[in-house]
Structure formats: structure tokens, C-alpha cells
Amino acid sequence: MLSDGTLSSRISVNRGIIIILCCTVSLLTVFSNFTGSPDNHVRCPPLLVSLDANGAFVCNASGYYDALTQRPLRLLIFYDKNDVMNLPLCDVKPATLIGRRNVSLEAHSEEDIAADNPKVLRGGRYRPSGCVPRQRLRVAVIVAYRDRQEHLQILLNNLHPFLQRQQLDYTVFLVEQAGNATFNRGKLFNVGFVEANKLREYPCFVFHDVDLLPENDANAYSCPQYPTLLSSAMEKNKYRPIYADYFGGVVSFSSRHFRQVNGFPNLYWGWGGEDDDLSLRVRTRLGKLLQEPADTGQYTMLKHEKDAGNPVNPQRFKLLNAAAKRFETDGLSSLSYSVVKLERKPLYTWILVDIGQPG
Ligand code: NGS
Numbered sequence: 001m002l003s004d005g006t007l008s009s010r011i012s013v014n015r016g017i018i019i020i021l022c023c024t025v026s027l028l029t030v031f032s033n034f035t036g037s038p039d040n041h042v043r044c045p046p047l048l049v050s051l052d053a054n055g056a057f058v059c060n061a062s063g064y065y066d067a068l069t070q071r072p073l074r075l076l077i078f079y080d081k082n083d084v085m086n087l088p089l090c091d092v093k094p095a096t097l098i099g100r101r102n103v104s105l106e107a108h109s110e111e112d113i114a115a116d117n118p119k120v121l122r123g124g125r126y127r128p129s130g131c132v133p134r135q136r137l138r139v140a141v142i143v144a145y146r147d148r149q150e151h152l153q154i155l156l157n158n159l160h161p162f163l164q165r166q167q168l169d170y171t172v173f174l175v176e177q178a179g180n181a182t183f184n185r186g187k188l189f190n191v192g193f194v195e196a197n198k199l200r201e202y203p204c205f206v207f208h209d210v211d212l213l214p215e216n217d218a219n220a221y222s223c224p225q226y227p228t229l230l231s232s233a234m235e236k237n238k239y240r241p242i243y244a245d246y247f248g249g250v251v252s253f254s255s256r257h258f259r260q261v262n263g264f265p266n267l268y269w270g271w272g273g274e275d276d277d278l279s280l281r282v283r284t285r286l287g288k289l290l291q292e293p294a295d296t297g298q299y300t301m302l303k304h305e306k307d308a309g310n311p312v313n314p315q316r317f318k319l320l321n322a323a324a325k326r327f328e329t330d331g332l333s334s335l336s337y338s339v340v341k342l343e344r345k346p347l348y349t350w351i352l353v354d355i356g357q358p359g
Contacts, residue, residue: 090131092222094167103213103300107153114346117160123344124172126164133169136223136254140202141170142192143210143348144185146177146309151210151302156347158213165217171196172348178340181357183310185209186264186274190335191353193263195342197255199349206230206252207264211302214250218296223254227261227282228290232297239298247282247289248275249299261285262331265323269358271307273316277323281331284324 108116120126127133141163145152152174163170175192177183189207196202204223212231219230231249233239242248261281268274282289291297313319341352 088131090128090133090137090167092134092137092220093218094131094165096165096167097217098165099218100216100298103158103215105154105300105302106157107150108157110153110156110345110347113153113157113160116157117164117347119164120160120347122346124160124174124346124348125170126160127169128164128167131167133167135203137167137204138169138202139163139171139204139206139221139223140192140196141172141206141208141221142189142196143172143174143208144177144188144192145174145210146183148210148304151304154302155208155210155213159208160347162214162217163221166221168221170221171200171202173351174345174348175351175353178352178354180309181355182269182313183271183307184266184269184274184355184358186268186278187266187335187337187355188353190263190266190332191337191339191351191355193255193258194332194335195339195351195353196349201255203255204252205255205258206250208250209248211304212249213300213302215298215300216296219292219298221252224252224290226286226288226290227251227253227257228292230292230297231299232291233294234299234301236301239294241291241294245276245279245283245289247279251275251278257282257286259332262327262333263335265319265326265330266335267319267326267330267359268313268316270311270313270316272313273320276320280320280323281327284327 114120117126119129141159143152143155156172159172163172173192173196175188175195177188192207193205196205206221209231212234214230215235221230227247229247229249229251231251232241234242234249261278265274265277265281268277279289337353337355339351339353341350343350
């Protein structure tokens with residue numbers, strides 16, 4: 001027989017255990033809602049999901065997003081309607097691909113291209129609606145640019161449908177060099193990398209010339225295992241490789257690898273050499289670079305007059321000869337610039353940037 005006292009103390013011990021168990025379960029539930037899975041996804045409690053001004057689904061967990069930049073202040077919160085609805089992960093090779101097709105060389109107005117691509121959100125962003133993109137399918141496409149309006153229109157008209165067929169969660173960034181100083185492709189790409197990651201964390205990057213049109217949508221604009229030359233077969237070169245270690249035109253990187261090689265060099269003003277320097281960085285630091293197979297890495301290059309703002313750089317061989325000594329000191333680690341304007345246009349996020357003058 002148990003005395004009344006022993007019985008009631010057992011009941012209160014049991015109650016205590018039940019309360020502790022309940023608290024642990026609720027804490028774990030809350031915790032799992034707000035911390036990341038290996039895929040960097042965090043589930044937003046469905047009650048907190050609502051629409052933003054662009055019609056995109058956002059998680060209203062106050063204190064988790066910076067109100068100005070929309071950048072998550074803590075771990076990424078899962079804010080996609082599709083995840084809430086438990087849609088499947090997007091395929092790496094989706095059924096929407098059509099393979100090789102002729103590119104269009106028509107320069108449509110940006111308004112017409114936006115009307116033809118109604119699912120592209122302001123800022124040049126798209127996310128598939130029927131599936132949840134995998135982390136390696138979340139891509140920033142950075143275009144280095146100045147004064148090539150017609151090429152830009154032709155590129156956008158081809159690129160948006162191409163990227164949507166790949167079912168990527170992508171954003172196109174146009175990084176435009178302000179002023180008349182000699183063009184610096186490498187530095188503009190570095191600015192694009194830093195600025196895109198300030199707006200949202202991108203695991204994958206594609207660095208893209210404005211005059212190159214991809215011909216085959218099997219050429220995946222996603223995170224590669226190793227930095228990859230996507231434009232491996234250009235029509236202007238009869239679809240043959242330009243040379244063995246060529247790494248210009250269009251290349252893809254995981255953010256991790258791009259940081260590991262300290263990005264592009266900043267010191268190449270004018271045409272030539274910055275891509276060879278990057279190729280050397282990748283081979284030295286990461287051991288290898290990849291090339292898209294010639295049957296999918298096909299590109300058409302748009303023709304243009306000699307570009308007075310981008311003369312051949314007479315210093316390029318001298319810079320290349322000493323490139324290995326500068327990997328640490330010239331690149332993302334030494335990047336300086338000031339953003340003149342940042343605007344979400346219908347087809348791209350426009351970053352007008354002052355990158356200074358040749359030193
Ligand atoms: C090399 C340049 C690269 C350039 C490549 C292809 O000679 O920067 O030609 O040029 N390297 C040097 O000048 C050191 S292209 O076929 O695009 O005109 O990307």
C-alpha cells in the first residue's frame with residue numbers, strides 16, 4: 001500500500017515528466033521550423049506564409065528578414081509556397097528541355113520580352129511553380145556590360161526562355177561599368193558576385209558575356225562539381241575548342257569554389273588575359289576545371305564593331321607571367337568599388353557601378 005503522500009508525489013513526478021516531454025517536443029518542433037536542413041531549407045510554418053508585392057510567397061517570421069534587402073538575418077527560412085504544398089524537388093534534367101534549337105537574332109524591346117516571359121519576376125528572377133528547386137539549381141547569372149543595348153536585348157530574349165526550360169531558381173544581374181574608363185570584365189564579375197550575395201545567398205554562379213547565346217538547353221546553368229567552361233564550342237570557331245585551357249565567354253562556379261580562387265583578378269583593364277588568369281587560379285587552387293561537352297556547349301557569338309572602350313590590353317602577358325604571385329592579393333580580397341545605382345528592372349537586376357580607373 002502506498003501512503004497518500006507517496007502517491008501524490010509520484011503523480012507530480014509523472015506530471016513533471018509529461019510537462020518536460022511536451023516542452024521538449026514543442027521546442028523541437030519550433031527549432032526544426034527555424035533551422036536548416038542539409039539542403040539549407042527551413043520550413044516556414046504555413047500560418048506565416050503570405051504574398052509579397054511581386055506575388056511571390058514569403059515567410060512572415062518577423063525578425064528573420066532584413067526589411068530593406070529581404071536578406072535572411074538568421075538561417076534561411078523556407079518561404080516557398082511549393083514547399084508548403086509539399087511539391088516534389090525539381091529534376092536536374094527536367095522534361096521541359098527541348099535540346100538544340102536555333103537562337104533568335106532579333107532584338108525585341110525589353111517590354112516585349114517581359115510580356116513574352118510573364119513568369120519572370122521584377123529583378124529578372126524566376127522560380128518554377130510545379131516543383132521545388134534543389135539548392136544546386138539556385139543560380140545568379142552575372143552579365144558584365146557596357147553600351148551594348150542591342151546585344152543585351154538579343155541575349156535576354158534567348159536567355160530567359162532557356163533558363164526557364166531548365167527549371168532553375170535564377171536571377172539575372174546586369175553589372176554595368178559607369179563612366180568611360182577602359183572596360184574591366186573581371187572586376188565587374190567580382191562586383192556581381194559580391195552584390196548578388198548581399199541581396200540573397202546564391203550557391204551557384206554563371207558569369208556570362210553579353211554577346212554569347214547558348215544553343216542547347218542541355219547545357220546546365222547550375223552548380224558544377226568543378227568550375228566549368230560552358231561556352232566550349234563556338235559557332236565562330238566551327239564549334240571546335242578555342243584552345244586547351246580557354247576559360248572565357250561563359251563559365252559556371254559554385255560560390256564556394258569562386259571564393260576559394262579569390263574570384264577574378266581585378267587588374268586587367270581592356271581586352272584579354274583575365275580569363276586565362278582565372279583558368280590558372282582554378283587549375284592551381286582546385287586541381288582541375290571542366291568543359292561542357294562540345295555537343296551541348298554550343299554558342300553563337302553576336303558580331304560587333306571594334307569596341308573603343310575595350311582596347312586590347314598591352315599589359316596582359318606581363319600580368320599573366322606574374323599571375324601566380326597575385327592570387328591571394330588580387331581578387332575578391334582586394335575588390336573596391338561603389339554602387340551608383342541598383343534597380344530591379346523587369347528582366348534583370350541592374351547594378352551600375354563605379355570601379356575606378358586603371359591604376
Ligand atoms: C586569348 C586571350 C583571351 C581570350 C581568347 C579568346 O588570346 O583572353 O584569346 O578570344 N588571352 C590573351 O590575350 C592573353 S576570342 O576568341 O574570344 O576573341 O578570351
